[in-house]
Amino acid sequence: MNTLRTGVVGVGHMGANHARIYSELPGSRLSAVFDTNAEAAGAAAKKFGCAAARSLEEFAEMVDAATICTPTVTHYATGMALLEKRLHLLVEKPIADTPGRARELSECAARFGCVLQVGHVERFNPVLHALEAQLNNPRFLEVTRLSPYPNRSTDIGVVLDLMIHDIEIILHLVRSPLASMDAVGIPVLGKGEDIANVRFRFENGCVANVTSSRISQERVRKIRVFQEDAYLSLDYKNQSGYLLRLARDDEKESSGIGKLIGLATDSKIVTDFSGRRIVREPVAVEKGEPLKIELESFLKCAREGLKPKVTGLAAADALDIALEITKRIHAG
Secondary structure, three states, X not given: OOOEEEEEEOOOHHXXXXXXXXXXXXXXXXXXXXXXXXXXXXXXXXXXXXXXOOOHHHHHHHOOEEEEOOOHHHHHHHHHHHXXXXXXXXXXXXXXXXXXXXXXXXXXXXXXXXXXXXXXXHHHOHHHHHHHHHOOOEEEEEEEEEOOOOOOOOOOOHHHHHHHHHHHHHHHHHOOOEEEEEEEEEOOOOOOOOEEEEEEEEOOOOEEEEEEEOOOOOOEEEEEEEEOOEEEEEEOOOOEEEEEEEOOOOOOOOOHHHHHHHHHHOOOEEEEEOOEEEEEEEOOOOOOOXXXXXXXXXXXXXXXXXXXXXXXXHHHHHHHHHHHHHHHHHHO
8 A cells, every 4th residue: 555645724723623534543643734824733743743834836746645624714725725735635525615625625635646536425315325225216304403502613604614514415416406494593602503404306206404503402413214115314423223014924013012122222023003014124334434535536546546425526516506505604
């Protein structure tokens, strides 16, 4: 395995996590960090055993692949500067402050033969892999993402901060043009919207209802999918879930005590519901740290010239929709 020199631009909370994982991954040698806050860069460099670059230009000479974890409005200029130095990039979401700039970054990466991946980390949650294995023509999706008020990303509202993860995932799962959407949201603690709800309708008839809030006292990240033959409920945070489906002829109904044990342990149960035999069974999830899986995938793409799971163009499509939602909320 070829070792890549890796680095991080912006070593706040998220950037520090990227640096930590780069310093631990096989095939990665964390070489440098850069931050306009020299004190923060120095502290991160000392903690993770790498150099603190004095400028972005110096940083670019020290690495082969890098993550950009700076404020959204700086992604375009930083990304273009590093792509022109032929670096492979992972840009944290949102990829840029406008879809046009997002597409320019994608075009620049293609021109120089660089990998451009966008940090929609939930695409690397093992729960999503389990969902994709069970997915068959989704008809309705219910997505909920709640968190306490953050000490970061306050320059953007909850749609660009949190909901954009779910927008990108829904576009990936449904794979149909968007027909219409209704959006509501309100600011509570910040200037931008802190809670938002959107209902999407797709041309294939699928409907998705999405709620995001960053004024919750608890953290919730769940997706529920209704399709013609099953219902899936999955928890991103706990990396667990279950499936409801019609029982096969060879599946016997559980006893009363079996039902109770099944509900408590999430083991497979079969029960009668209004004359129909229903199976409730756990969804197999091979647990792992999504950010680590994401960075492993990014480095594999950089090393082998592969197409990343979340390309710049896919992220631009999600950004298009997120900005339209934000526009409608502010207008309303």
